[in-house]
Amino acid sequence: MAIVLPDLPYQKDALTPYISAKTLDFHHGKHHNAYVTNLNKLIEGTDLAGEALEAIIQKTVNVADKAAIFNNAAQVWNHTFYWQSMRPDGGGLPMGHIAKKIDADFGGYDNFIEQLKNAGLTQFGSGWAWLVMKDNRLEIMKTANADTPIAHGVKPLLTVDVWEHAYYLDYQNGRGSYLEAFINNLINWEFVNSHLG
Ligand code: MN
Numbered sequence: 001m002a003i004v005l006p007d008l009p010y011q012k013d014a015l016t017p018y019i020s021a022k023t024l025d026f027h028h029g030k031h032h033n034a035y036v037t038n039l040n041k042l043i044e045g046t047d048l049a050g051e052a053l054e055a056i057i058q059k060t061v062n063v064a065d066k067a068a069i070f071n072n073a074a075q076v077w078n079h080t081f082y083w084q085s086m087r088p089d090g091g092g093l094p095m096g097h098i099a100k101k102i103d104a105d106f107g108g109y110d111n112f113i114e115q116l117k118n119a120g121l122t123q124f125g126s127g128w129a130w131l132v133m134k135d136n137r138l139e140i141m142k143t144a145n146a147d148t149p150i151a152h153g154v155k156p157l158l159t160v161d162v163w164e165h166a167y168y169l170d171y172q173n174g175r176g177s178y179l180e181a182f183i184n185n186l187i188n189w190e191f192v193n194s195h196l197g
Pocket of ligand 1: 027031079162163165166
């Protein structure tokens with residue numbers, strides 16, 4: 001059973017003007033798809049073929065001769081989580097359980113968005129910024145390249161891709177503008193709440 005590229009959870013033009021259909025076309029159709037294709041080639045005929053994506057990530061993290069498998073598997077997982085972290089007419093003030101948890105653990109929404117934006121801006125080169133749950137506390141985390149919280153026993157609640165391919169067509173080198181659009185207009189708070197239980 002091969003790993004499959006999941007469909008986007010919305011139409012390709014659904015996130016305009018913050019993320020264009022052209023960006024989603026390349027990002028999902030070319031980049032995400034390439035990770036799926038590469039992963040399937042790498043695991044074909046090995047004992048990882050037929051394993052679930054999460055199991056492949058767990059079994060290859062920090063294994064030197066499995067780095068290519070880990071990188072492609074983690075990128076498949078991270079992108080699927082990123083698409084779900086966004087929605088049309090999203091962003092802005094959180095609602096429900098996560099709103100209370102942000103107030104409790106960050107001392108308010110403003111501090112939360114400052115930390116999330118800072119993590120995205122200061123991730124040198126390619127990577128991801130995350131809202132995660134660690135020891136029942138919310139934390140901001142950043143990971144380099146393909147690395148993912150699920151490889152380290154940390155539960156992700158939200159992610160933003162800060163690889164240049166995520167924003168270059170729409171914002172060129174303006175990573176900060178992209179992060180502001182993500183925070184103000186795209187975050188899917190229902191998705192975040194769905195992980196809080
Ligand atoms: Mn990406």
